Amino acid sequence: MKIEKEKCTGCHACYSICPKHCIEMQADNDGFLYPKIDRTICINCGRCENICPALNKPAPQKIGQAYACINKNDEVRMQSSSGGVFTLIAEYVINNGGAVFGAAFDENLSVRHIMIESVNDLGKLRGSKYVQSSIGNSYKEAKNLLECGRIVLFSGTPCQISGLLSYLGKEYSNLITQDLICHGVPPASVWHKYLDWLASVYSAAVDQRTAPSFRDKSTGWKSYSLSVSFTDGKKSAKTFSEDLFMRAFLNDLDLRPSCYCCPSKGIQRQSDITLADFWGIENIVPEMFDNKGTSLVIVNSDKGKQLFDTISPQMIIKEVDTQQALIYNPAAYKSSVLSPARERFMYLINEADFEKAIRKSINNSIIKRTLRKIKRIIERVY
Ligand SMILES: Cc1cc2nc3c(=O)[nH]c(=O)nc-3n(C[C@H](O)[C@H](O)[C@H](O)COP(=O)(O)OP(=O)(O)OC[C@H]3O[C@@H](n4cnc5c(N)ncnc54)[C@H](O)[C@@H]3O)c2cc1C
Structure with missing residues (x-):
């Protein structure tokens, strides 16, 4: 593939699209996964390069509207990294017959993307894991569910959402994507x-x-x-x-090389909803700071807004200026420095x-x- 190693985010889009299954994701010396092509099977169809989000920069999106949010359920909020908004989004999807993809620990405490269909399993996805999550076959599984008409919530880092959207290659009205403001990922x-x-x-x-x-x-x-x-x-x-x-x-x-030149920085996002910690909330909306966690939610699309409005009775919410909300969160707009x-x-x-x-x-x-x-x-x- 034409892509330089330091630009590859390890999103798994190429691995997922290959019609001959000749791309394997292999760990390098630092432990990060990169695509490895078996040239004896490859038919040079070029699909891996055509959908690589690092090689084909996606079209910019609209600037989203920011909100400070707190899940009213204190127990869930305390188990969550920020204000516990992810759980509300995921519960809505599952309660409407949908499936949720996100990062979980496996039996060896490695971090992998899994799919859940029961609110009882939500604890597996709850909480940030500061390790790159392996996508495995999640994009393919998500596509199968979408084609069957099921609602799918796919959550992950911005590069994982970018990879999913490139792989899918078309809009699905039953897909909701949720990304994070991301500092970067260790291996x-x-x-x-x-x-x-x-x-x-x-x-x-x-x-x-x-x-x-x-x-x-x-x-x-x-x-x-x-x-x-x-x-x-x-x-x-x-x-x-x-x-x-x-x-x-x-x-x-110890971040992935691509995190130092992250293609997903900026406030124009590909996802429907972006979640983050509302750092600096004590200066911006002091009444929403109690040191138990406040979420910064950025609603990027009409689909995201519809979902946000549906779950809003379960949250304490304050609309805020998007630029101002990001003042204390530089990871939103600039890559970590090598x-x-x-x-x-x-x-x-x-x-x-x-x-x-x-x-x-x-x-x-x-x-x-x-x-x-x-x-x-x-x-x-x-
Ligand atoms: C690697 C990483 C770096 C982050 N960096 C920042 C930052 O710099 N600034 C900031 O404000 N917020 C950052 N966040 C986001 C923040 O920590 C919270 O995850 C986010 O605010 C959601 O919190 P919550 O309380 O709504 O839900 P939670 O229940 O805490 O969040 C769970 C969500 O995080 C996803 N998730 C957890 N681990 C991973 C992973 N390894 N890869 C992909 N998705 C994962 C789950 O799939 C689920 O969607 C980062 C998160 C991660 C995973």
Whole structure:
């Protein structure tokens, strides 16, 4: 395929469309999935390149209307990353005979897209998992359901929604797409290295039957923790500023290369609804800040608006100016900046233990960033 590696988002559109099934998604050395074509089977039909969203930039959409939202069900809100709006959208779809696709942990705590049809399974999709979710055959399954006339809600990162829409290639009135404002995604390999390291620190096996929470709100929404349970009943829960996995993620040490030049940034979205944390809500709508989580919902299409109006009695809502709502959420409009220590970190996690890899990389990157700043100031002065 013509696509440069750093532009491939791993969306699985090419894998899904191939009529000869000759594209496999294979992990590279960093653990990110990329398409690999079996040339002995490939018939050069070109469909993989024609639908690749990175090669064929989609048409820009309208700018959506933003709302601050809180799910009135406090229990669901506390289990959700932000204000718990995803659950309301998903419940509506399921209660109307539909199916919901989203990211869940599998039995090894890897993150994969799955399809659910019962509200009892919603807990599997609830909560952000800060690891790239593998799409697998979800696009194909979604298409089959759409063709049968079922309502489908497909949730995912903006690049996954872009991949789905390219793969489908036509409008479906029974499809609802929901994306997120996305900081970027680390690979499964770093997540598993972290879990192994944690198990060695706690001298206990990670409990694979209890889903970890990347957004444990017991320490507050704004100072959330990453919590992992062990088979001996112990639990690790550190706030995002202390937890080593979160430090790597938020310092941009382990994101997919395409996340540093993300094609989906900006407020013109392809999805019907965009969900995010309403960071800065205490300054914009102070009465909607209680540190339990407030969602920023951006309604991008008429279909999204109809759905939003239907679920609105179950939420506390305040319409806000879209540009203003994004002031505290730079991930909405600009890609994460490639850390000068990324390469070193991705090398070190295979050589050293997780803690050493982080400490060596973060200190190193702070020194490098400071030196670069000093150099820029000197250049400006002279
Ligand atoms: C990798 C990632 C980065 C994010 N970065 C930001 C950010 O920079 N700024 C911001 O404001 N918000 C960000 N979010 C979104 C935010 O964390 C919440 O997911 C969002 O506000 C929805 O919250 P909720 O309370 O409505 O529902 P929740 O129940 O918390 O959200 C569940 C939804 O997230 C989806 N999801 C979870 N993990 C993944 C995954 N790995 N890949 C694809 N979809 C996933 C589920 O399918 C479901 O749609 C990010 C989310 C993810 C997954």
